[in-house]
Amino acid sequence: MAELEVSRPILEANDRLAQANRQRFKQAGVKVINIISSPGAGKTTLLEQTLTRLKDRLRVAVVEGDVQTTEDAQRVAAVGVKAVQIETRGACHLDGGMIARVLGAFDLQDLDLLIVENVGNLVCPVEFDLGEDLKVAVLSVTEGDDKPSKYPVLFREAGVLLVNKIDLLPYIDCDIERIHATCRQLNPQQVAFDLSCRTGQGVDAWADWLEAWVKA
Amino acid sequence: MAELEVSRPILEANDRLAQANRQRFKQAGVKVINIISSPGAGKTTLLEQTLTRLKDRLRVAVVEGDVQTTEDAQRVAAVGVKAVQIETRGACHLDGGMIARVLGAFDLQDLDLLIVENVGNLVCPVEFDLGEDLKVAVLSVTEGDDKPSKYPVLFREAGVLLVNKIDLLPYIDCDIERIHATCRQLNPQQVAFDLSCRTGQGVDAWADWLEAWVKA
Numbered sequence: 001m002a003e004l005e006v007s008r009p010i011l012e013a014n015d016r017l018a019q020a021n022r023q024r025f026k027q028a029g030v031k032v033i034n035i036i037s038s039p040g041a042g043k044t045t046l047l048e049q050t051l052t053r054l055k056d057r058l059r060v061a062v063v064e065g066d067v068q069t070t071e072d073a074q075r076v077a078a079v080g081v082k083a084v085q086i087e088t089r090g091a092c093h094l095d096g097g098m099i100a101r102v103l104g105a106f107d108l109q110d111l112d113l114l115i116v117e118n119v120g121n122l123v124c125p126v127e128f129d130l131g132e133d134l135k136v137a138v139l140s141v142t143e144g145d146d147k148p149s150k151y152p153v154l155f156r157e158a159g160v161l162l163v164n165k166i167d168l169l170p171y172i173d174c175d176i177e178r179i180h181a182t183c184r185q186l187n188p189q190q191v192a193f194d195l196s197c198r199t200g201q202g203v204d205a206w207a208d209w210l211e212a213w214v215k216a
Numbered sequence: 217m218a219e220l221e222v223s224r225p226i227l228e229a230n231d232r233l234a235q236a237n238r239q240r241f242k243q244a245g246v247k248v249i250n251i252i253s254s255p256g257a258g259k260t261t262l263l264e265q266t267l268t269r270l271k272d273r274l275r276v277a278v279v280e281g282d283v284q285t286t287e288d289a290q291r292v293a294a295v296g297v298k299a300v301q302i303e304t305r306g307a308c309h310l311d312g313g314m315i316a317r318v319l320g321a322f323d324l325q326d327l328d329l330l331i332v333e334n335v336g337n338l339v340c341p342v343e344f345d346l347g348e349d350l351k352v353a354v355l356s357v358t359e360g361d362d363k364p365s366k367y368p369v370l371f372r373e374a375g376v377l378l379v380n381k382i383d384l385l386p387y388i389d390c391d392i393e394r395i396h397a398t399c400r401q402l403n404p405q406q407v408a409f410d411l412s413c414r415t416g417q418g419v420d421a422w423a424d425w426l427e428a429w430v431k432a
Binding site: 067144146 | 254255283285287335337338339340356358363366367414
C-alpha cells in the first residue's frame with residue numbers, strides 16, 4: 001500500500017545540502033535545534049517562553065517555517081530575538097536547501113544557538129535533515145496518548161520530547177504515562193520534560209537543560 | 217522559497233484515479249466524505265460518536281488512513297461498522313490510487329455513505345483528491361484560533377468545518393469567533409458546527425446534517 005512521495009534522489013540531494021549546513025554550523029560554533037510537532041501543539045508559544053528565559057543567557061536566533069503567513073516570526077521578534085521567516089508556499093516541511101538560503105541573514109559566528117521551528121506536521125519534517133544537531137518533538141496532551149505509536153519515526157528520532165499543555169490534563173482523557181512509556185521504548189536515550197507554556201510550569205527545567213546542552 | 221515536493225505529473229495522475237473513483241461512487245449511489253485534520257484533533261472519536269448515531273439510519277462504512285498501526289480501524293469496528301485500514305507506511309496523506317485499491321473490500325451498491333479518515337496532516341491531504349463528494353475539516357480549539365489563516369487551503373476547500381473539543385474552551389486562550397470569521401472569509405458557503413466529541417455536545421446537529429446531506 002506504500003506509495004512514498006519522497007523519492008530517494010530527493011532525499012539524497014537534501015542530505016548533501018543538510019551536511020553542508022552542518023559543516024557551516026560546526027565551523028561557526030553554533031548549535032542548531034529543529035522543533036517538530038503537529039499544528040497547534042504550541043511550538044511558537046514554547047519559543048516565546050524559552051526565548052524570554054534564554055535571550056540574556058545565550059546569543060540566539062530563530063528560523064520560522066510556515067506554509068503561509070509571517071505571524072510566528074512577528075511573535076518571536078516581539079520577544080526581542082531575531083527571526084527569519086520561510087514561507088514554504090504549500091510545502092509541508094522545511095528542507096536543507098531552504099535553510100541554506102536563509103543563513104546569509106545571520107552572522108553565525110555571533111550565535112550560540114539557532115532554533116528552527118518546522119512546519120506543523122508529524123510526518124515529512126522528520127524525513128528532511130536540515131543539518132541540525134538535535135530534533136525536539138513537541139506533543140500536546142490534547143492530541144492524545146496514542147500519537148507516539150502512530151507517528152513513531154519522529155518520536156524515535158527526537159533527542160528531546162516536550163509534552164506540552166499539561167495544565168489541561170484534568171479536563172481530558174490522556175494517559176501521560178502511556179506517552180512516556182511508548183517514547184522510552186522508541187528511544188531510551190531521549191530526554192523528556194512535561195510542561196505548560198501557558199502557565200509556565202516546567203519551562204524553567206527545559207530552558208536550563210537547553211542552556212547547559214548548548215554550552216556543553 | 218517554494219519547493220513543492222508534489223509535482224504536477226503526480227497530481228495529474230492522482231486526479232485521473234480520483235475521477236475514476238468518483239465515477240464508481242456515483243454509479244453505485246454512495247456518497248463519500250474525506251475527513252482531514254491535524255493529528256489529535258479528534259477524528260477517530262468523532263467517527264465513533266457519529267457512527268453510533270448513524271449506523272442504524274444509514275448504510276455506512278469507513279476507510280481509515282494511518283501512517284502506522286491499525287488502532288483506528290479497530291476503534292471503528294468496535295462500534296459495529298465495517299472499517300478497512302490503509303497503512304501508508306510513511307506517506308503523509310491518502311491518494312486516489314490507495315482508495316481505488318481498497319474499494320474491492322466493499323459492496324458499494326449496499327452503502328449510502330463511505331467515510332474516509334485521512335492521515336493527520338493539514339497540508340498534503342488537501343492536494344490529493346480521492347474522488348470524494350465533500351471534504352470535512354476538523355479543528356480542535358486547542359490547536360489555536362490562528363490555524364485557518366496559517367493553513368488556508370484546507371479551510372477554503374472544506375465544505376464542512378467541525379470545531380471540536382469546545383468543552384476545553386474555558387481552560388485555554390482560543391477565540392472561537394476568530395476561527396469562524398476566518399473560515400467565513402475563506403469559504404462563505406461552508407457549513408460549520410461547534411462540538412465536543414468527549415461530552416457529545418453538538419454531535420447530534422452534525423450527525424443530523426450529515427444524514428440529511430446523504431439523503432438529499
